[in-house]
Amino acid sequence: MASYDRLRAGGSPRPLETGDTWWYAAVAGEAAGSFSTRVRTRTRRACLGAVLLLTVVYAGLVLTATGRRLGDAAVTGRRADGVAVTILRDHPSLAGLTTFSLVLGCVVLLATGLIRKRYALTGAAAGAVVTALAVTGLLQRYAPRPRLVDTAGALLPSGFPSAQTTLAVGIALGLVLVAPYRTRALAVGAATLWAAAVGAYTIASGQHRPGDVIAAALVALAVTSGLLAMIARRGKVRPGPRRGPALPGLPVTVPLALLALVGLGAGLWLLGDTLALPATAPYDPAELRLAHRCGQALAAGVVAATGLIVLALLRRVDVDGPPAPYRLGGPFVEAAGVPYDAELVGPFTEDRDHEIS
Numbered sequence: 001m002a003s004y005d006r007l008r009a010g011g012s013p014r015p016l017e018t019g020d021t022w023w024y025a026a027v028a029g030e031a032a033g034s035f036s037t038r039v040r041t042r043t044r045r046a047c048l049g050a051v052l053l054l055t056v057v058y059a060g061l062v063l064t065a066t067g068r069r070l071g072d073a074a075v076t077g078r079r080a081d082g083v084a085v086t087i088l089r090d091h092p093s094l095a096g097l098t099t100f101s102l103v104l105g106c107v108v109l110l111a112t113g114l115i116r117k118r119y120a121l122t123g124a125a126a127g128a129v130v131t132a133l134a135v136t137g138l139l140q141r142y143a144p145r146p147r148l149v150d151t152a153g154a155l156l157p158s159g160f161p162s163a164q165t166t167l168a169v170g171i172a173l174g175l176v177l178v179a180p181y182r183t184r185a186l187a188v189g190a191a192t193l194w195a196a197a198v199g200a201y202t203i204a205s206g207q208h209r210p211g212d213v214i215a216a217a218l219v220a221l222a223v224t225s226g227l228l229a230m231i232a233r234r235g236k237v238r239p240g241p242r243r244g245p246a247l248p249g250l251p252v253t254v255p256l257a258l259l260a261l262v263g264l265g266a267g268l269w270l271l272g273d274t275l276a277l278p279a280t281a282p283y284d285p286a287e288l289r290l291a292h293r294c295g296q297a298l299a300a301g302v303v304a305a306t307g308l309i310v311l312a313l314l315r316r317v318d319v320d321g322p323p324a325p326y327r328l329g330g331p332f333v334e335a336a337g338v339p340y341d342a343e344l345v346g347p348f349t350e351d352r353d354h355e356i357s
Helices: 022-028 035-063 065-080 082-090 094-115 119-142 163-178 181-204 210-233 250-274 285-313 331-335
Strands: none
Touching (some): 035 065, 035 210, 065 285, 082 181, 094 163, 119 163, 119 210, 163 285, 181 210
């Protein structure tokens, strides 16, 4: 079996050696503790964790009166936030620019994979984006929710989760499959920062509540993690070089980590103050502005965290190239003194002093 797929200590009665034949490697290739099994385990856990968090967000921000009040206050508070009002008034083209950036993101995702001739991975990345959008549409249509109204009593459209944010985060996470290994962190980090900006814009423009953006990021994370688990199950992963994409990606991963920490920290800190909102109007404009900024901070922090989680799941894991073949060995190879990590060899050597009977 491949050297990177050897069992950990204690995972098998004895570790694999050069003399183990190809059939032994084929049978033991997916044994507990192998490299692909470890990757599959952690990506599957990430998928289940994202689904669990999505359920908590849905129950807390949609089904409870307090969560709905916070969402309504965040949407209404955008009018009390002078910075957001000024930016949206002075730059009315932001709506068209956001739509154009989403279309451009889809083109970049597909073009990157097709130019690099990673057709299967490109199809998988596109399928993950489509699946995430389909799940988002099903939740928007069939997930039960009460009627949402603003402070004036007008009925508000429900957008749980946000389709724009789902598309943006899905594109960002899909780049882990098609981007080159050494520039993967750079590409995913930059795309995740763009996805966080898209989510923040949807909140500032009043199209979505913070919970919609948070749920969209979790949907994309669950679908991408599930896809990575399937890829690992098929053995299409291999260890990446130790000098991987960490250093080239620092210019974007460091700001992404800061955004996740500051966003989640500030959002949770402000959340304690916004819980004191009265149950009915009238509201203090300062409280509404605080709720709006709290929601934007939480949403941006969650989107940034999803990109970091996917990069952490694939740390030193390469899904770009073909997996290394099993190492074949045999008694004649072992007797010939072939090094343990030498080039791929067969069960026999060039020793012509033997014959097959």
